[in-house]
Amino acid sequence: MPEHKALFIPEKQAPFVVRSVPTPKPGPGQLLIKVESAGLAPADWAIQAIGILVPKYPIIIGMDVAGTVEEVGESVTKFKKGDRVVKECSIGDDPFLSDSSSSALPNDHNSRGAGFQQYSLASEDTTAKIPDNITFDQAATIPLALATSAVALYHDGNGALGGTCGLTPPWEAGGRGKYKGQPTVVLGGASSVGQITIQLLKLSGFGPIITTASLRNAEFLKSIGATHVLDRNLSPDALHAEVRKITADPFTTIYDAAGSSETQNIGYDLLAPGGTMASVQDDLVAPEKKVPEKKTFFMYGDVNIPPNRKLGVSLYSKLTELLEEGALKPVPVEVAPGGLEGIPLALERVHKGLSCLKLVVHPQETA
Numbered sequence: 001m002p003e004h005k006a007l008f009i010p011e012k013q014a015p016f017v018v019r020s021v022p023t024p025k026p027g028p029g030q031l032l033i034k035v036e037s038a039g040l041a042p043a044d045w046a047i048q049a050i051g052i053l054v055p056k057y058p059i060i061i062g063m064d065v066a067g068t069v070e071e072v073g074e075s076v077t078k079f080k081k082g083d084r085v086v087k088e089c090s091i092g093d094d095p096f097l098s099d100s101s102s103s104a105l106p107n108d109h110n111s112r113g114a115g116f117q118q119y120s121l122a123s124e125d126t127t128a129k130i131p132d133n134i135t136f137d138q139a140a141t142i143p144l145a146l147a148t149s150a151v152a153l154y155h156d157g158n159g160a161l162g163g164t165c166g167l168t169p170p171w172e173a174g175g176r177g178k179y180k181g182q183p184t185v186v187l188g189g190a191s192s193v194g195q196i197t198i199q200l201l202k203l204s205g206f207g208p209i210i211t212t213a214s215l216r217n218a219e220f221l222k223s224i225g226a227t228h229v230l231d232r233n234l235s236p237d238a239l240h241a242e243v244r245k246i247t248a249d250p251f252t253t254i255y256d257a258a259g260s261s262e263t264q265n266i267g268y269d270l271l272a273p274g275g276t277m278a279s280v281q282d283d284l285v286a287p288e289k290k291v292p293e294k295k296t297f298f299m300y301g302d303v304n305i306p307p308n309r310k311l312g313v314s315l316y317s318k319l320t321e322l323l324e325e326g327a328l329k330p331v332p333v334e335v336a337p338g339g340l341e342g343i344p345l346a347l348e349r350v351h352k353g354l355s356c357l358k359l360v361v362h363p364q365e366t367a
């Protein structure tokens with residue numbers, strides 16, 4: 001039975017450890033991906049250090065994967081061995097991978113589709129080919145941030161976890177440019193999620209697109225679609241005043257990609273009655289501000305889970321084109337050294353705070 005190396009969390013809050021694990025065979029509709037680049041996210045640090053989100057241990061985590069197709073399962077038509085692909089990984093059991101033909105393996109872990117390992121299972125319909133203009137490392141910056149943004153903005157509402165802004169996706173008929181002339185605010189534009197959100201809102205036609213960031217990131221954020229970049233260090237009152245100098249029009253769609261109490265409260269104050277604010281973190285808006293006419297919600301940025309699956313399939317069917325035409329650009333990326341063993345140190349960097357940067361590792365560097 002072939003094996004590969006994987007980075008486990010053996011039990012809640014235990015240190016990461018590299019172990020060998022049986023390499024699964026892809027079942028019907030599945031692909032086995034040789035992971036060339038795996039993205040690191042703030043949640044990966046929190047999962048290990050705090051013990052959030054994990055259904056059962058031991059577990060392999062890691063949500064962003066880019067690599068080559070090693071093997072395709074029965075009935076797979078869109079991919080062949082050697083294709084360069086990108087996909088998002090779920091935390092823990094992905095229900096769409098549970099009928100893998102590898103189920104005969106001792107089920108000592110529930111993470112056959114996770115990213116921090118050398119081979120990862122994927123579903124055909126939520127995987128996309130990487131076009132030639134995008135490297136593996138660039139591709140690995142995209143899946144989690146894209147899901148977090150797209151689920152919140154474009155879920156059709158049917159079974160949506162938390163909520164949705166309910167917009168028509170720009171990759172579907174009638175969606176591109178549909179919201180022309182409507183102003184929007186993205187708090188935390190330099191985060192990975194913020195960068196993807198700015199780009200999607202641009203595709204949707206929104207404008208002006210006002211974002212907050214450290215001003216060293218202003219030119220870059222303008223290059224991907226922000227029309228105005230305001231200093232994230234301004235006081236809430238000063239920020240509000242600056243936003244109102246840009247437009248007096250109502251904001252009905254606001255995205256908080258930073259997730260702090262401060263950014264949520266700034267966003268809520270700017271939101272018009274009848275409007276919706278998505279936030280990457282649980283609700284931290286001051287209770288005394290709350291009015292029924294303003295909706296806020298927290299999304300679960302996973303395209304694989306049943307409530308988000310329809311959106312995910314639609315998105316991944318168009319992702320290659322979006323990347324190829326440059327409508328969606330990856331996040332600036334740096335490769336952290338050390339393969340799987342380098343992940344704990346790299347996650348410390350993520351936790352301390354990156355600026356306009358995504359870290360990735362190369363799991364194949366692990367011997």
Ligand SMILES: NC(=O)c1ccc[n+]([C@@H]2O[C@H](COP(=O)([O-])OP(=O)(O)OC[C@H]3O[C@@H](n4cnc5c(N)ncnc54)[C@H](OP(=O)(O)O)[C@@H]3O)[C@@H](O)[C@H]2O)c1
Binds near residue numbers: 194280
């Ligand atoms: N709900 C979900 O499913 C989900 C999924 C993914 C991520 N998240 C959460 O979303 C957040 C962003 O994740 P990420 O991976 O995109 O993080 P990231 O790229 O590591 O975010 C770092 C960036 O955040 C910006 N930032 C931090 N605090 C800010 C503030 N108060 N105002 C404006 N900008 C601020 C910084 O901007 P400057 O460099 O310009 O200062 C920095 O560039 C995290 O809290 C993460 O846990 C949630």
